[in-house]
Amino acid sequence: xxxxxxxxxxxxxxxxxxxxxxxxxxxxxxxxxxxxxxxxxxxxxxxxxxxxxxxxxxxxxxxxxxxxxxxxxxxxxxxxxxxxxxxxxxxxxxxxxxxxxxxxxxxxxxxxxxxxxxxxxxxxxxxxxxxxxxxxxxxxxxxxxxxxxxxxxxxxxxxxxxxxxxxxxxxxxxxxxxxxxxxxxxxxxxxxxxxxxxxxxxxxxxxxxxxxxxxxxxxxxxxxxxxxxxxxxxxxxxxxxxxxxxxxxxxxxxxxxxxxxxxxxxxxxxxxxxxxxxxxxxxxxxxxxxxxxxxxxxxxxxxxxxxxxxxxxxxxxxxxxxxxxxxxxxxxxxxxxxxxxxxxxxxxxxxxxxxxxxxxxxxxxxxxxxxxxxxxxxxxxxxxxxxxxxxxxxxxxxxxxxxxxxxxxxxxxxxxxxxxxxxxxxxxxxxxxxxxxxxxxxxxxxxxxxxxxxxxxxxxxxxxxxxxxxxxxxxxxxxxxxxxxxxxxxxxxxxxxxxxxxxxxxxxxxxxxxxxxxxxxxxxxxxxxxxxxxxxxxxxxxxxxxxxxxxxxxxxxxxxxxxxxxxxxxxxxxxxxxxxxxx
Amino acid sequence: xxxxxxxxxxxxxxxxxxxxxxxxxxxxxxxxxxxxxxxxxxxxxxxxxxxxxxxxxxxxxxxxxxxxxxxxxxxxxxx
Numbered sequence: 310x311x312x313x314x315x316x317x318x319x320x321x322x323x324x325x326x327x328x329x330x331x332x333x334x335x336x337x338x339x340x341x342x343x344x345x346x347x348x349x350x351x352x353x354x355x356x357x358x359x360x361x362x363x364x365x366x367x368x369x370x371x372x373x374x375x376x377x378x379x380x381x382x383x384x385x386x387x388x389x390x391x392x393x394x395x396x397x398x399x400x401x402x403x404x405x406x407x408x409x410x411x412x413x414x415x416x417x418x419x420x421x422x423x424x425x426x427x428x429x430x431x432x433x434x435x436x437x438x439x440x441x442x443x444x445x446x447x448x449x450x451x452x453x454x455x456x457x458x459x460x461x462x463x464x465x466x467x468x469x470x471x472x473x474x475x476x477x478x479x480x481x482x483x484x485x486x487x488x489x490x491x492x493x494x495x496x497x498x499x500x501x502x503x504x505x506x507x508x509x510x511x512x513x514x515x516x517x518x519x520x521x522x523x524x525x526x527x528x529x530x531x532x533x534x535x536x537x538x539x540x541x542x543x544x545x546x547x548x549x550x551x552x553x554x555x556x557x558x559x560x561x562x563x564x565x566x567x568x569x570x571x572x573x574x575x576x577x578x579x580x581x582x583x584x585x586x587x588x589x590x591x592x593x594x595x596x597x598x599x600x601x602x603x604x605x606x607x608x609x610x611x612x613x614x615x616x617x618x619x620x621x622x623x624x625x626x627x628x629x630x631x632x633x634x635x636x637x638x639x640x641x642x643x644x645x646x647x648x649x650x651x652x653x654x655x656x657x658x659x660x661x662x663x664x665x666x667x668x669x670x671x672x673x674x675x676x677x678x679x680x681x682x683x684x685x686x687x688x689x690x691x692x693x694x695x696x697x698x699x700x701x702x703x704x705x706x707x708x709x710x711x712x713x714x715x716x717x718x719x720x721x722x723x724x725x726x727x728x729x730x731x732x733x734x735x736x737x738x739x740x741x742x743x744x745x746x747x748x749x750x751x752x753x754x755x756x757x758x759x760x761x762x763x764x765x766x767x768x769x770x771x772x773x774x775x776x777x778x779x780x781x782x783x784x785x786x787x788x789x790x791x792x793x794x795x796x797x798x799x800x801x802x803x804x805x806x807x808x809x810x811x812x813x814x815x816x817x818x819x820x821x822x823x824x825x826x827x828x829x830x831x832x833x834x835x836x837x838x839x840x841x842x843x844x845x846x847x848x849x850x851x852x853x854x855x856x857x858x859x860x861x862x863x864x865x866x867x868x869x870x871x872x873x874x875x876x877x878x879x880x881x882x883x884x885x886x887x888x889x890x891x892x
Numbered sequence: 893x894x895x896x897x898x899x900x901x902x903x904x905x906x907x908x909x910x911x912x913x914x915x916x917x918x919x920x921x922x923x924x925x926x927x928x929x930x931x932x933x934x935x936x937x938x939x940x941x942x943x944x945x946x947x948x949x950x951x952x953x954x955x956x957x958x959x960x961x962x963x964x965x966x967x968x969x970x971x
Contacts (some may be wrong), residue, residue: 508943508945512950513927
């Protein structure tokens with residue numbers, strides 16, 4: 310039996326919902342079979358999350374009519390999120406039982422035809438409403454009349470359904486409005502014999518059994534959470550008996566359970582699943598009662614720690630109570646406490662945090678570390694309808710900011726601060742690989758841009774091939790990783806004695822780290838090697854390029870009328886906080 | 893009184909245990925729709941760890957029928 314309440318629990322409880330919540334959603338339910346009870350399940354589960362849920366349930370197996378009829382009740386209801394729940398028998402009709410009554414090429418045609426029909430319906434729906442649509446993939450039944458030689462059958466029954474599902478997925482892979490629900494994952498997680506029960510099927514065309522309909526509803530809630538954006542964004546973790554087994558203060562660095570042998574492997578796997586969430590944008594933080602030195606030594610030095618210091622946006626490792634620490638974490642990470650998940654093996658801590666922060670999702674982990682991974686996997690609150698690049702880098706950015714703040718606070722002067730960043734710049738001539746990025750920087754950079762000249766890719770390409778120009782780009786790395794190409798300069802070789810800086814710019818991402826001094830020193834040295842006497846530069850002021858206004862005087866350029874000039878000296882020192890590599 | 897049976901009926905049909913009699917059925921219990929009748933059988937199956945055949949499920953017209961089928965399966969509902 311699933312770990313869920315019974316269907317009657319939801320049916321009855323839905324009648325007791327009287328409270329109106331601020332968060333609201335209108336859901337349309339369309340299906341090809343009996344889904345009685347799903348409405349109530351979604352309403353109760355929504356109410357549990359402080360969401361008021363209005364639902365329109367289309368009549369049994371009327372999904373086509375509801376979508377095609379312009380004046381249908383569905384459209385009048387104007388849902389924000391609609392579930393279209395279809396099934397294999399309904400889509401394929403007789404072919405479901407008799408797939409081998411027709412040739413393989415006919416089977417292929419049937420799949421293409423049915424897929425087209427569904428696509429037309431979905432397109433129609435998208436055209437007529439603003440609702441997001443979630444359509445279910447078709448279940449692949451384990452039975453086939455061909456039995457064990459099914460896998461030797463050309464375009465067999467199972468492959469047909471797989472193909473249908475793949476086409477469905479591909480149709481909407483880039484769609485902002487249509488999402489494809491992987492019904493097969495639901496079945497494989499819970500078991501075909503549990504989900505589909507012939508008794509219930511014959512009795513009332515029930516294709517998701519009453520016992521498992523609440524589990525299905527729980528899965529659909531992911532879309533509600535994603536749609537409303539009530540997603541959890543941060544996991545706050547305890548350490549002892551949560552990230553590793555045992556208590557480091559008592560068992561010592563070598564005594565804690567963390568490693569390839571059981572039970573240490575359960576903690577390692579738990580850390581891996583946390584890391585995978587971190588990689589897609591979930592912030593991690595620590596709230597632990599511990600001696601800081603003991604705990605941080607494990608985090609920094611233990612050979613089997615999967616999560617490293619850099620994965621945590623903030624840490625509270627001390628002897629203060631968990632609520633005080635939680636308050637500080639919320640402030641430091643600058644995040645709503647309602648987007649936090651708290652994981653701690655100690656039920657007292659959990660209750661305490663829950664009592665002060667009812668909005669925090671406090672996960673009840675048991676005292677069995679082997680169950681931690683599945684508990685995390687079953688949390689539906691991380692669901693999003695979209696993952697942006699910013700999401701993927703969020704964890705890194707938080708850590709970076711944390712370290713930079715700490716460094717700035719603790720360092721007496723800028724030079725020391727910069728030297729602690731392990732800055733490394735690589736300067737290379739622009740080639741066809743770097744050209745698109747360089748062009749993007751030239752067209753977009755506003756703040757640290759000396760002349761704000763905008764060149765298209767073609768213009769830049771001409772300059773690359775012109776011996777009178779040097780087109781260089783700068784890649785910047787620091788102790789936190791590679792920032793990519795973030796600086797560009799273009800030099801015009803005016804004559805044998807004089808160069809002109811046509812363009813000099815840097816992305817705002819790397820401003821304030823003295824990178825520009827390094828680039829300019831490189832240019833000066835290169836000029837010196839070419840026996841150049843003078844470098845000239847223009848500064849064209851715009852509304853946005855204030856950050857670069859003192860750059861030329863800082864680099865010992867002297868104002869001469871409308872332009873700036875630097876006379877090459879015999880000694881040109883490279884900033885000592887930077888490492889330079891020329892390619 | 894068949895306590896466990898009545899508790900399940902009371903929960904699914906949202907009626908008080910004290911009003912339950914063998915004669916009650918879809919006509920007399922407001923929540924006894926065809927679907928909810930089936931929900932009741934499903935929850936009895938789970939509660940008593942039995943299976944109703946499709947014939948038995950179709951045959952149930954009132955509480956008395958449910959008792960009869962449970963007894964036929966060797967369930968001592970009064971115990």
